Amino acid sequence: MLEAITVDNFRCITAANLALDERATGIIGANASGKTSLLEAIYCLAHGRSFRGAVRADLVRRGAKSTRIVATLSDSQRTVVAGVEFDASGSSETRLNAQSAPAWQFAQAIPTQIIDPSVHRLLEEGSLRRRRLMDWGVFHVKPLFINEWRRYQRALAQRNAALKAGASAANLGAWTEALVTHSHAVHASRSQYIEQLIPSFRLVSADLLGEPAELFYRRGWNDGLQLLEAVNQSRGRELRQKTTVVGPHRADLDIRWGDASARQRVSRGQQKLLAAALILAQVELRSRTSASPVCLMLDDPAAELDVDNLGKLLKAVAGIPAQLILTSLEEVRFNGIQLGRTFHVEQGRFRQVI
Ligand SMILES: Nc1ncnc2c1ncn2[C@@H]1O[C@H](COP(=O)(O)OP(=O)(O)OP(=O)(O)O)[C@@H](O)[C@H]1O
Ligand SMILES: [Mg+2]
Incomplete structure (x- = not known):
């Protein structure tokens, strides 16, 4: 599972360090607070690119030289630390347990998917x-x-x-x-x-x-x-x-x-x-x-869906043994999904509330 994620100078996030729940983590924040940016950082680490089609220059926080994303992954036997650092020109360094590693090994180490409002x-x-x-x-x-x-x-x-x-x-x-x-x-x-x-x-x-x-x-x-x-x-x-x-x-x-x-x-x-x-x-x-579980991210799952259909989506998600990260504009109950940990985010700053 994805145990912790550290993000520096990515989009509006200056520095974030989140310990994630093994089953479901909630990220709550207003528009433009940095919810999607956090998911995008995790996705970038796993897939080597943004799911929003952004170029690397857009991802580095304005005014910063480079961005760094580091994940700690663990199972009962071992811990893996996976990190990437890149600057606006796109030049990057990727490391798995302090060793340089090709992109596909990251995809393998961090199986990640996202359902977002533009899915x-x-x-x-x-x-x-x-x-x-x-x-x-x-x-x-x-x-x-x-x-x-x-x-x-x-x-x-x-x-x-x-x-x-x-x-x-x-x-x-x-x-x-x-x-x-x-x-x-x-x-x-x-x-x-x-x-x-x-x-x-x-x-x-x-x-x-x-x-x-x-x-x-x-x-x-x-x-x-x-x-x-x-x-x-x-x-x-x-x-x-x-x-x-x-x-x-x-x-x-x-x-x-x-x-x-x-x-x-x-x-x-x-x-x-x-x-x-x-x-x-x-x-x-x-x-x-x-x-090993997939990290499945749901960015604002309520977008475009009525209450009934949102309920169906969440029920289907709850039935899959994945590690979940869900975002929302406001405090909501994700039917059937018990959030083990919740963070509030404001202007790129994350604060654990539960
Ligand atoms: N490279 C960058 N440097 C600094 N800020 C940036 C950069 N790229 C994007 N931003 C800003 O980051 C902010 C957060 O964007 P993000 O998409 O994460 O918000 P969000 O919480 O998902 O909002 P919404 O609820 O509207 O989807 C935006 O105000 C955006 O302008
Ligand atoms: Mg968003």
């Missing part, structure tokens, strides 16, 4: 957010996925560089072969993962929306074609765009509810519930396959 963008925007969320799940459930993914990314980068340099079809052959070779493992891991995820997603979405939603995995190239055939058929487009236009890097998730794609004909509140269902199903699956 509907998961359904509304392009495939990148959905692919990242899917890959977060695959990465946490299948330990070899990181290697498969990196091999594919390397092959893709080399092939794209060759396309940019105007390589001839003959010269492109070797890169295409590498791309196709490494695509198999990435696609297989994702597709097995989604098979596992679908039953959970149907259950959670039915709890939240009354009827189950459907989840479809799109692998990134046309059904019925081998990737090599699909690449060959896309030759014209890739020459124009100077980039590889088909393959696992274009994979997506299609979410359908009733007879409509989730992007169309569902209300904003329903979109939030559908997106939350996808995240909760992934967190639930991760919880079943690993002993």
